[in-house]
Amino acid sequence: MTRIVSLCLFVALWQVGALLLGPRYLPEPMAVAATLLAEARSGALAFNLGVTLARVLAGFSLAMVIGSALGVALGRLTWLDRLVDPWLVIVLNTPALVVIMFAYIWGGLNEVSALAAITLNKLPNAVVTLREGARALDPALDEMAKVFVFSRLRRWRHVVAPQLAPYFAAAARGGLALVWKIVLVVELLGRPNGVGFKMNEAFQLFDLRLLLAYALPFVALMILVESFVLRPAERSASWWRRHGA
Amino acid sequence: MALEIEIARKAFRLADRGERIVFDRFSLSVAEGSIVALLGPSGCGKSSLxxxxxxxxxxxxxxxxNRPxxxxxxxxxxxxxxxxxxxxxxxxxxxGLTDEALAALLAAFELEGRGGDYPGQLSLGLARRAALARAFAVEPELMLLDEPFASLDRALHLRLRALLAQRIGAKKITALIATHDLDDALLLADEIIFLEPAPARIRGRLPIPAPRGSRDENLTKLRASAAIYQVNDAPGNGNSEGAT
Structure with a gap:
C-alpha cells in the first residue's frame, strides 16, 4: 500500500517538476506516455525491448554459469586461487567501458563481441561471490558425507549445492542490476538496435520524451524480473532456514 | 578379523610453529564384534583416534x-x-533403506512421527538420536561413536544410553565409543581402554564380562573394579564414585 502511495507521489512530483522546468528539460508524464504508446503501436518498443532483454538474459546466464564454476574452483583450490586472484582484481577494477571497447576493437562490431563484453563485465562479480560460498562450505558436513560414503553426485546435490544456493542467489540478484546497465552501454557503443541504441538516438536529438519512453518500460521490466523471479528464487534457496534455527 | 590400528606418530601443528604430539608409537587391536570404550580426559586424543x-x-x-x-x-x-x-x-x-526399516529405526530411537521434521526443528537430544539412528541405518560393521551423550542433560543422557545399550547389544557389530564418562563405558562396553593424556598411551584394559542387561544393578561393583586405573572424573559429569 505504501509502495503505491510512494509511486503516486513520484508521478505527482514529476508533473510539478515538468510544469516548473518546461518540456525542454522535463517532459510531462502524459507526453511521455503518448510517445510510449506511439512507439508501442509501431512495434519498435517491443522489438528493442526484446532485443535488449535477450542480450541481458544471454550475458547474465553465461556469466553466472562460467562465474559459478570458476568461483567454486577458486574456493576449493588454493593454488588456483593464488594464481587467478590478481587477474580477478584487475578485471574487477577495469571500467566496464574499457572492456566493451576492447571487445569491439578485437572482435568487431558484432553480437559475439557484445555478448563477450557483457559476460566479462559480470563475470568477476559472480566469481568472487561464489568463491566466498565455496570457502564457507562446512567441513563437518563434508566429513559426514565421507564417512557415509556419499557418491559424488549425492554429495553435490545434497551437501554442497544447498550450501552454495544462497550465494548463487545473491550473485544473481546483484548481477542482473549490473548486467542491464552494461547492456545499454554495449548497445549504445556498437549495436544497431536495442534500448541502448534508441536512447543514443534520443540523446542526439535531445529528445527527452523518447529517452523516457524507453527508460521507463525497461526499468519496470527489470523491477518485475527482480521481484517476481529473483527474489522468490532467493527465498526458496534458503527456505530450510525458516524451519527453526 | 580384528581391526588393527598402528600409529607411529600423529602430531598437530600449532599456530606458533610448534607441534603437539597426540600419538607416539600407539597401537590398538579391536577384536571383531567387540564393543570397546575409549576412556580418557578431554583432549587425550579419543576423537583423533x-x-x-x-x-x-x-x-x-x-x-x-581391516577397516570394514x-x-x-x-x-x-x-x-x-x-x-x-x-x-x-x-x-x-x-x-538401500526400506520404508519399514526406516520406520523401525525411528521407532527404536523414539523418533516416531518426527521423520518429516527438519533438523532445525529438533532439540539437541532429538537431533543426537537422529544422528545415532543414521549411524545404525547403514547397518555398519564398524560403529564409531564420539562422545554420543555430550552436552545432554542428565535424564536424556541416561535414556539415550539405555537405548544405545539395547541397540548395540542386539546386533553383532564392532564398536568404538569415545567417552570421558566412566559409567557410559561400564554400561556399554565389553572392554574399557583407559587412555592417558596426550601423547596418548594405553594405561590399562578392563574387560567387562557381565551381560549388559544386568549391569545397572551392579554399577557400584563395576566402578570399584575400575578404581585401580585411578579414573579422575571431570566435575559435573555424573560419576560421583568413579574416582579413588
Missing part, C-alpha cells in the same frame, strides 16, 4: 588395517543436513 579409524584423518604416519567397508559414525555434534528432513538424512546415508 576415531577420525583416523574412520579414514577422515590421513595426515599421520601409520596404518589402519560399512562404517557408521556419530560425531560429537549431530551433523545432520539442515536442508533435508530427518527421514531424508537417514535415506541419504543409507540408500
Amino acid at each position: 576415531l577420525r583416523i579409524i574412520a579414514g577422515l584423518d590421513t595426515d599421520f604416519s601409520g596404518v589402519v588395517t 567397508a560399512r562404517v557408521g559414525m556419530a560425531f560429537q555434534e549431530p551433523r545432520l543436513l539442515p536442508w533435508r528432513s530427518v527421514a531424508d538424512n537417514l535415506r541419504l546415508a543409507a540408500p
Whole structure:
C-alpha cells in the first residue's frame, strides 16, 4: 500500500517538476506516455525491448554459469586461487567501458563481441561471490558425507549445492542490476538496435520524451524480473532456514 | 578379523610453529564384534583416534588395517543436513533403506512421527538420536561413536544410553565409543581402554564380562573394579564414585 502511495507521489512530483522546468528539460508524464504508446503501436518498443532483454538474459546466464564454476574452483583450490586472484582484481577494477571497447576493437562490431563484453563485465562479480560460498562450505558436513560414503553426485546435490544456493542467489540478484546497465552501454557503443541504441538516438536529438519512453518500460521490466523471479528464487534457496534455527 | 590400528606418530601443528604430539608409537587391536570404550580426559586424543579409524584423518604416519567397508559414525555434534528432513538424512546415508526399516529405526530411537521434521526443528537430544539412528541405518560393521551423550542433560543422557545399550547389544557389530564418562563405558562396553593424556598411551584394559542387561544393578561393583586405573572424573559429569 505504501509502495503505491510512494509511486503516486513520484508521478505527482514529476508533473510539478515538468510544469516548473518546461518540456525542454522535463517532459510531462502524459507526453511521455503518448510517445510510449506511439512507439508501442509501431512495434519498435517491443522489438528493442526484446532485443535488449535477450542480450541481458544471454550475458547474465553465461556469466553466472562460467562465474559459478570458476568461483567454486577458486574456493576449493588454493593454488588456483593464488594464481587467478590478481587477474580477478584487475578485471574487477577495469571500467566496464574499457572492456566493451576492447571487445569491439578485437572482435568487431558484432553480437559475439557484445555478448563477450557483457559476460566479462559480470563475470568477476559472480566469481568472487561464489568463491566466498565455496570457502564457507562446512567441513563437518563434508566429513559426514565421507564417512557415509556419499557418491559424488549425492554429495553435490545434497551437501554442497544447498550450501552454495544462497550465494548463487545473491550473485544473481546483484548481477542482473549490473548486467542491464552494461547492456545499454554495449548497445549504445556498437549495436544497431536495442534500448541502448534508441536512447543514443534520443540523446542526439535531445529528445527527452523518447529517452523516457524507453527508460521507463525497461526499468519496470527489470523491477518485475527482480521481484517476481529473483527474489522468490532467493527465498526458496534458503527456505530450510525458516524451519527453526 | 580384528581391526588393527598402528600409529607411529600423529602430531598437530600449532599456530606458533610448534607441534603437539597426540600419538607416539600407539597401537590398538579391536577384536571383531567387540564393543570397546575409549576412556580418557578431554583432549587425550579419543576423537583423533576415531577420525583416523574412520579414514577422515590421513595426515599421520601409520596404518589402519581391516577397516570394514560399512562404517557408521556419530560425531560429537549431530551433523545432520539442515536442508533435508530427518527421514531424508537417514535415506541419504543409507540408500538401500526400506520404508519399514526406516520406520523401525525411528521407532527404536523414539523418533516416531518426527521423520518429516527438519533438523532445525529438533532439540539437541532429538537431533543426537537422529544422528545415532543414521549411524545404525547403514547397518555398519564398524560403529564409531564420539562422545554420543555430550552436552545432554542428565535424564536424556541416561535414556539415550539405555537405548544405545539395547541397540548395540542386539546386533553383532564392532564398536568404538569415545567417552570421558566412566559409567557410559561400564554400561556399554565389553572392554574399557583407559587412555592417558596426550601423547596418548594405553594405561590399562578392563574387560567387562557381565551381560549388559544386568549391569545397572551392579554399577557400584563395576566402578570399584575400575578404581585401580585411578579414573579422575571431570566435575559435573555424573560419576560421583568413579574416582579413588
